[in-house]
Amino acid sequence: MKTITEFMAADHVACDNEFARAEEAALANNWSVAETAFIKFRDDMAHHFKMEEEVLFPTLKSAGGPAGPVHVMLMEHAQIKELLKQMAEAVAQKNAKSYGGLSETLLIVMQQHNHKEENILYGMADDILANEREALLERMQAV
Amino acid sequence: MKIASLSPDQAPPIGVPLRFFAMAPVFLVLAALLLATGDGNPFANTHSPALLAATHCITLGFMAMVMLGAIQQVVPVIIGSQMPSPRLVAWLTMLPLTAGAILLTTGFALSKPELLNLSWPLLGLAFLIFISASLFSLARAAAKNPTRTAILLSILSLAGAVTLGMLMARGYATGLSIPYASLATAHISLALGGGVMLLIIGVSYQVVPMFQLTPNYPKWLTTYLAPAILVALLLSLIPVLFEPAPRWPELIAEIIFWILTSCYAVITLKLQSQRRRRVPDATLSFFRLGMLALIAAALFSLASLLPTAYSDHLRMLSVLTFLLGFAMSVIQGMLYKIIPFLVWFHLFRGGVNAIKVGIPNMKEIIPERWMWWHLKLHVGTLLAVLLATRLDMAAWLVTLGLLLQGILLGCAIFTGISVYRDTLGRIEQAST
Numbered sequence: 001m002k003t004i005t006e007f008m009a010a011d012h013v014a015c016d017n018e019f020a021r022a023e024e025a026a027l028a029n030n031w032s033v034a035e036t037a038f039i040k041f042r043d044d045m046a047h048h049f050k051m052e053e054e055v056l057f058p059t060l061k062s063a064g065g066p067a068g069p070v071h072v073m074l075m076e077h078a079q080i081k082e083l084l085k086q087m088a089e090a091v092a093q094k095n096a097k098s099y100g101g102l103s104e105t106l107l108i109v110m111q112q113h114n115h116k117e118e119n120i121l122y123g124m125a126d127d128i129l130a131n132e133r134e135a136l137l138e139r140m141q142a143v
Numbered sequence: 144m145k146i147a148s149l150s151p152d153q154a155p156p157i158g159v160p161l162r163f164f165a166m167a168p169v170f171l172v173l174a175a176l177l178l179a180t181g182d183g184n185p186f187a188n189t190h191s192p193a194l195l196a197a198t199h200c201i202t203l204g205f206m207a208m209v210m211l212g213a214i215q216q217v218v219p220v221i222i223g224s225q226m227p228s229p230r231l232v233a234w235l236t237m238l239p240l241t242a243g244a245i246l247l248t249t250g251f252a253l254s255k256p257e258l259l260n261l262s263w264p265l266l267g268l269a270f271l272i273f274i275s276a277s278l279f280s281l282a283r284a285a286a287k288n289p290t291r292t293a294i295l296l297s298i299l300s301l302a303g304a305v306t307l308g309m310l311m312a313r314g315y316a317t318g319l320s321i322p323y324a325s326l327a328t329a330h331i332s333l334a335l336g337g338g339v340m341l342l343i344i345g346v347s348y349q350v351v352p353m354f355q356l357t358p359n360y361p362k363w364l365t366t367y368l369a370p371a372i373l374v375a376l377l378l379s380l381i382p383v384l385f386e387p388a389p390r391w392p393e394l395i396a397e398i399i400f401w402i403l404t405s406c407y408a409v410i411t412l413k414l415q416s417q418r419r420r421r422v423p424d425a426t427l428s429f430f431r432l433g434m435l436a437l438i439a440a441a442l443f444s445l446a447s448l449l450p451t452a453y454s455d456h457l458r459m460l461s462v463l464t465f466l467l468g469f470a471m472s473v474i475q476g477m478l479y480k481i482i483p484f485l486v487w488f489h490l491f492r493g494g495v496n497a498i499k500v501g502i503p504n505m506k507e508i509i510p511e512r513w514m515w516w517h518l519k520l521h522v523g524t525l526l527a528v529l530l531a532t533r534l535d536m537a538a539w540l541v542t543l544g545l546l547l548q549g550i551l552l553g554c555a556i557f558t559g560i561s562v563y564r565d566t567l568g569r570i571e572q573a574s575t
Contacts, residue, residue, distance in 0.1 A: 019356075023420065024420075098504070101503075101504030108484050111354075115349075
């Protein structure tokens with residue numbers, strides 16, 4: 001059975017792939033592809049955040065996990081959501097320059113965030129929630 | 144596992160790294176001026192005062208300046224352990240480093256022992272404070288990752304290089320009778336092969352996959368490479384410090400050192416070729432140029448080990464290619480990524496008002512076309528470097544290239560800082 005770290009890290013990779021596809025198409029002014037890829041990326045990110053915000057983080061907190069790191073992750077989610085909102089506007093306006101600048105910014109914010117989750121927070125969750133992991137992963141997938 | 148490393152305030156104030164970054168280009172300009180005012184072709188003679196002065200301008204004033212600023216930013220963020228009193232440490236390292244580097248380089252250029260004698264205590268103070276603060280911070284970090292190990296080994300090598308450098312500066316100034324040639328070899332090896340090489344390797348483990356979505360470096364490499372490089376380096380220095388000794392262990396250790404560093408360069412290029420993000424990026428191009436230059440430096444050094452008449456010439460080319468080609472390319476590429484990100488990151492902390500007034504994205508902070516101009520200028524300078532030891536004209540082109548690069552990078556950094564100040568002003572206005 002997969003650990004929480006393995007499951008969520010694989011989801012990060014899937015989101016990264018969507019990110020790269022959308023960015024490449026937008027910078028090439030290939031807007032039909034860019035729009036589809038961006039919407040897929042944004043929806044996948046929204047689903048990933050939902051798994052964390054509605055299931056993983058509350059479960060971790062109620063099992064006695066530390067509140068501080070979860071709070072930091074939520075702050076970074078807010079940063080990422082704001083950037084995604086601005087990127088959606090750039091897609092609507094077919095503005096490659098603006099999209100490129102925003103995606104460059106998002107990439108670093110997102111990678112730092114993923115790095116912290118994969119190296120610290122998910123590991124913590126794997127330890128604290130070891131007994132209920134299977135049920136937890138099912139609930140996350142069902143979101 | 145380290146919970147503290149998720150603290151939101153782990154990053155130091157933006158002024159800490161930026162004051163180092165803003166000072167660094169001044170020394171590129173100074174290096175160019177020192178080369179221009181030297182007698183004849185300064186690259187033709189490895190002991191020319193102008194070359195010695197310009198080299199220290201670049202290594203201390205530019206490279207160490209950026210690296211000290213970057214370590215004070217990177218250690219808290221990547222390793223998750225804050226530096227003690229970040230603002231105070233920044234001032235107490237930046238000011239004596241600046242003053243010491245100016246005194247040392249002018250002391251070399253003008254052959255004034257009294258300036259050298261003033262420089263080494265200042266440089267010693269700057270590095271003592273920096274190294275103590277970094278070691279304190281690294282020792283506190285519970286997270287034991289390969290980047291932490293590489294940075295730790297880099298700082299220890301730097302401590303050795305600085306100690307030898309201080310000893311030689313004092314020796315020159317007071318006429319001490321010490322084995323300068325051997326000490327200089329050990330000083331250069333520890334500074335470049337240890338301090339610079341290991342820091343860049345440690346940071347690469349994090350930023351190469353992060354910036355371009357490449358696969359991670361293989362685990363065997365991140366675990367063993369940095370310690371193996373340092374061991375090879377130290378073994379190559381044993382005969383230098385304990386003469387007389389047979390030469391073959393030194394040769395084998397040096398060959399191993401260059402094979403290991405080339406291995407890092409080749410694997411980095413391979414990872415970058417597998418990147419999932421395939422859009423043009425100036426930092427990536429600077430980084431790849433740096434890796435190619437590192438391989439060239441290795442080939443020049445390995446060729447210099449053969450008993451030919453070109454040995455000294457090849458060694459000189461290896462040092463120049465390592466310094467200007469490898470280290471300077473990577474450092475400049477990183478600056479073009481780090482500065483825009485820091486400006487954006489610190490402005491975003493302005494919260495709701497920041498979003499209301501609109502924060503510039505990373506490509507609106509330093510114009511991207513400047514970065515591409517800089518890359519071309521840098522490639523041109525490097526090509527001139529390859530001929531500078533033989534052709535006076537090429538030496539002039541290197542001087543001009545360094546001058547223009549210093550000016551361009553300075554303009555880029557000050558543009559970034561003014562975008563930060565202007566936007567911060569608007570955010571503060573919106574909140575009143």
